[in-house]
Amino acid sequence: MIFIWLIKEAFVSLWRHKLRSFFAVVGVMVGIAAVIALVSIGKGVEKDVKKTVEGVGTNLIVVLSGKIDTSQSNFNQSAMGNPANFISGDILKRQDADEIAKVEGVKAVAPIALASGSIRRDGQTSTSMIMGTYPQIKDVMTGFSIRYGRFLDDSDSNKQNIVVGDFVKEQLFGDKDNIVGEKVMVGKDEFEIIGQLEKPKDAGALFSSDYESIAIISMGEAKRLNGGADKILRIAVSAKDSTDVSATVERIKQNMLLRHKDDEFSVLTQEDLLDMISSIISLLTTAVTAIAAISLIVGGIGISSVMFMSVADRTREIGIRKALGATSVLIMFQFLVESVVLAVLGGALGLVLALAVNEVVDAKTVIEPSVTVSVVILALAFCMGVGVLFGLLPAARAAMKDPVEALRQG
Amino acid sequence: MAKKEIVIKAKDLQKTYRLGRRNYVNALNGVDFELEKSDFVALVGPSGSGKSTFMHLVGLLQAPSAGKIWIKGEEMTKVSKRSYPRFRAEHIGFVFQGFNLIPTLTAKENVMLSGRYAGMSHRLARDHAEELLAKFGLQDRMNHKPDELSGGQQQRVAIARALINSPAIILADEPTGELDSKTSREVVEMLKELNSSGQTILIVTHNTEVAKMAKKIVEMKDGRIV
Ligand SMILES: Nc1ncnc2c1ncn2[C@@H]1O[C@H](COP(=O)(O)OP(=O)(O)OP(=O)(O)O)[C@@H](O)[C@H]1O
Ligand SMILES: [Mg+2]
Numbered sequence: 085m086i087f088i089w090l091i092k093e094a095f096v097s098l099w100r101h102k103l104r105s106f107f108a109v110v111g112v113m114v115g116i117a118a119v120i121a122l123v124s125i126g127k128g129v130e131k132d133v134k135k136t137v138e139g140v141g142t143n144l145i146v147v148l149s150g151k152i153d154t155s156q157s158n159f160n161q162s163a164m165g166n167p168a169n170f171i172s173g174d175i176l177k178r179q180d181a182d183e184i185a186k187v188e189g190v191k192a193v194a195p196i197a198l199a200s201g202s203i204r205r206d207g208q209t210s211t212s213m214i215m216g217t218y219p220q221i222k223d224v225m226t227g228f229s230i231r232y233g234r235f236l237d238d239s240d241s242n243k244q245n246i247v248v249g250d251f252v253k254e255q256l257f258g259d260k261d262n263i264v265g266e267k268v269m270v271g272k273d274e275f276e277i278i279g280q281l282e283k284p285k286d287a288g289a290l291f292s293s294d295y296e297s298i299a300i301i302s303m304g305e306a307k308r309l310n311g312g313a314d315k316i317l318r319i320a321v322s323a324k325d326s327t328d329v330s331a332t333v334e335r336i337k338q339n340m341l342l343r344h345k346d347d348e349f350s351v352l353t354q355e356d357l358l359d360m361i362s363s364i365i366s367l368l369t370t371a372v373t374a375i376a377a378i379s380l381i382v383g384g385i386g387i388s389s390v391m392f393m394s395v396a397d398r399t400r401e402i403g404i405r406k407a408l409g410a411t412s413v414l415i416m417f418q419f420l421v422e423s424v425v426l427a428v429l430g431g432a433l434g435l436v437l438a439l440a441v442n443e444v445v446d447a448k449t450v451i452e453p454s455v456t457v458s459v460v461i462l463a464l465a466f467c468m469g470v471g472v473l474f475g476l477l478p479a480a481r482a483a484m485k486d487p488v489e490a491l492r493q494g
Numbered sequence: 495m496a497k498k499e500i501v502i503k504a505k506d507l508q509k510t511y512r513l514g515r516r517n518y519v520n521a522l523n524g525v526d527f528e529l530e531k532s533d534f535v536a537l538v539g540p541s542g543s544g545k546s547t548f549m550h551l552v553g554l555l556q557a558p559s560a561g562k563i564w565i566k567g568e569e570m571t572k573v574s575k576r577s578y579p580r581f582r583a584e585h586i587g588f589v590f591q592g593f594n595l596i597p598t599l600t601a602k603e604n605v606m607l608s609g610r611y612a613g614m615s616h617r618l619a620r621d622h623a624e625e626l627l628a629k630f631g632l633q634d635r636m637n638h639k640p641d642e643l644s645g646g647q648q649q650r651v652a653i654a655r656a657l658i659n660s661p662a663i664i665l666a667d668e669p670t671g672e673l674d675s676k677t678s679r680e681v682v683e684m685l686k687e688l689n690s691s692g693q694t695i696l697i698v699t700h701n702t703e704v705a706k707m708a709k710k711i712v713e714m715k716d717g718r719i720v
Contacts, residue, residue, distance in 0.1 A: 091609065097598045282547050407555060408655070409583020409611035487555045490592065 087421075094422040098429075101394070108390035110432030111383025112470060116434025116463050121441040124453040126365045126372075128445075133361045137354045142328050144354050145190070145333055146185065146224060147340065149175035152350040152360070174349050176316040177301065180340065181218070184321055187339050189332035192323045194221035195316045199306035201298055202269040203252055210255040210338060212248065212299045214270060216306020217404040224322040227295060233264035233279035242277070242302045244268070247279040250296040261318040271309055275301070329353055380466065383430065384474035391423050391478035395485075402482055403490025418482035423475025424468055431467030435460060499531040500567070501662050503693045507561035509547050509717075521547040523717035524561070529663070529696060534689040534706040537698045539714035545698045548714070552599050553577045553665050554695075566662050583612035583656070587656025587664040588679050591671035594652040595640040601627060601647075602636040612659045626654040628683070646677035653684060657693075661702045664688075666697040670704055673687055682707045 098105045176322070181195040197216040202209050219236045228235065230406050236247055246268065257263045265276045283295055307314060314392075323332045336351050352360075400417060442453035509522040521544045529535060537545050550556040552563055554570060560718050563570045565585060573581075582588075586607075597602045602623050609619030630650045640648055649669055656664050666685070670678035682697075682704050689695050689709070695707060704712050713720050 086610075089616070093598070100598050215618070400593060404588075404594065404596060405607070405611075406579065407582065407588045407590075408608045409579050409581075411579040414611075414657070488550050491555075 085223070090418055091425060093418065095423075097394075097398075098422065103392070104390055105426060105429075109383070109433065110389050111386040112380060112427055112430030112467060113383070113434040113437060115376050115379035115383050116431045116467065117437035117441065118379065118434075119373065120438035120459060120463055121445075121453070122372040122376075122462055123369055124438070124442055125445055126369050126450055127456065128451045130192060130362060132451065134358060137358050142232065142354055143323045143329065145323060145329065145336065146352050146357070147320040147321065147336065148178070148350045148352065149316075149318075149348060149351060150164070150199070151347040151355075152352065155219050158344055160186040173260050174313065174315065175344065176313055176319055177343075178316070179315070180320050182311060183339055183343070184336055185191055186320060186337050187332070188326050189328050189335060191322045192220045192223040193319060194218040194224045195303065195314070195319045195357045196221070197310070197314055197316045198308045199270075199301060201309055203246075203248070203256065204265075204269045204273075205267075207254040208256050208301075212251045212255075212297050214246075214299050214301060214306070214309075216301050216309075219302075219319060220423040222447050224320045228350045231280045231282040232262045233277070235279055236300060236302055240300045244270075244273050244275040244305065245278045245301070245303070245447040246275040247281060247300040248277055248292045249281045249298050250283065252277075252278065272430065273309075279452045290409055307337065315474045319326060331445045350456055380470055384427070384470045387423055387426055387430075387471065388474040388478060391419065391475055392481065394422070395419065395478050395482045398482075399490045399493045402486045403493070406485075406487035407491065414481040415485075416479045419479035419482045420472060423479065424471030427467040427471030428464060431464050435463065500528055500530050501533075501565065501694070502529040503527070503564040504548075505562045506541070507548070507551060507563065508559045509544070509551060509556070510559045520717050522551070522558070524686060524690050525714075525717070525719055526720050527552075527719060529710075530696065531662075531694055532689065532692050533708040534686065534695045535697070536708035536711045537696065537714060538702070538711055539699070541700075543714040544717040545714055547717075549665050549696070549698060550669050553588060561597045580603075580612070583608060584659050585662045587659070587661040589652045589656050589664065589666040589669045591668040592645070592648075595648055597640050597654075599631060600637045600639055601617065601643065601651045602717055604640070604651055605658055608655050609658045622658050623654070626657055630654055644677075645661065645673050649673065649677075649681050650684065651661055653681070653688075657688070663696060666695065670699065670701060675703070678704060681708075 184194040199214040323329045504527040507525040511519045603625035606619040
């Protein structure tokens, strides 16, 4: 009961100095807004990645050049091993793909190479990347589907045939819907569009743009465009049985070791990728939290100084209250409640601000920020802590005021 | 004749303020004082004679340097100081000079505050406050903030607030100090009326006209009663 009374009194006295109260909470407001917005954006990205991975299929195994150690729970710089290996495209060979195809438990294999050159038509250039791969890529990654025309098959291995995503259509053909049969230039060669990719429905928004921004040609054509080099970025593998993925990964590693050193390649499952992305996000979240903590401390100092001002202003009031029988503890409590109300109010404003930011992010980007109840509760609890911590000193000063001195003032 | 009841008794009360290592002010130099129930005493004397200091000591707002104080027969200088706030709330009603009210609270809330500090429930405090304010002709001003009230109205609210716990005594330190003579007279009339129904009152005043309205006048000079 006394609590409700104190809270009501706190609101009344804060309202009396609206502007001052507002300035007191700006710091806390911005801090809380930053935390909630960034955490919810992080959550949105994570959700999106999960959706993509699930869309692509849990049977997917990826062989990469360079060493990525996923046994470490935290993904960090040192876990990336030699960055030179990581970047270099000339470690993985077609032979690796062909050998992995023979490994027990492997259903299909497709190397993915980056072909040099860009797609042009009538002086316009598309930003699409050109990938060389096997027709089997369609069986390895479940994300591909065709809107018009057909996908690559074995008959295309030495033909200038190309399958394109939506970027090529939009950037080079404008409004035209079906561009199958049209011709485009890659380097000095003319390619015929034989198929158009459809944006997958079940992939996350962040990664579905991959399917829009790529164009696919045969591995043989890619090698020719690259002047005879494979330039394989990764080898995509699908396992026959989703329950046997880790054993298959182990066999692929053994197979790769026959031709490569241990630190030249990595074999990752979708789960590994998911874990990695999650740990990158949680690393970012930690950094954000640290920044937010600092801004909350700054906000807390703001509250503290406004509370000190308020205590000085209300010296006579404190004297009267004590004369009327308020104990020092009650006075202390009264001012503490006031600073907690101030901090929580700041947090609530911050929450509103964060929701507004999320709304903008949602509207302007593919990310859908997601706010969880636990984040909100945690943030408000944090505000309460800030209110108590930074209200303690001013409240103690109020409580210790001598009533006679206080009454003689003013 | 029934034994008279003493509400406040002070014996050899002294208060010394230290200003520096060798420098000090003797605000009170051994004051003996008795106040009977239902008395109405005006404490007068020149500025700096120690009137406010005396009020603060018997109001338990400050501890004496030496001497003893009894309130309603209990020797307060022996009791733990931790019980003072509650004792003040229950047994002593204060009225000060000007700016008596808490500016953020309404008239009614100001009156209720004393009740709440004395442990009254919200409802009881509200009912009492409304009753008192109505009795003092402030029924349409209950929900007004102090700055929406005249000086006289503010002092009436302060007196209502002092009365809510039916205190043994009202201590009023220059309650008319900031009022014009007509309003001053009204406020003192009100105190007089309360006194006639048995309320014990000790008032400090510079105003001889006000002092004359009390039953008794006590004069102080240089920290002593003369
Ligand atoms: N905190 C203090 N420190 C030092 N001296 C003080 C303090 N409080 C009061 N005094 C001194 O004590 C003496 C008595 O003061 P007090 O306020 O009791 O006088 P008063 O009779 O109420 O005067 P007035 O009529 O002006 O209100 C004065 O000389 C005053 O300067
Ligand atoms: Mg005085």
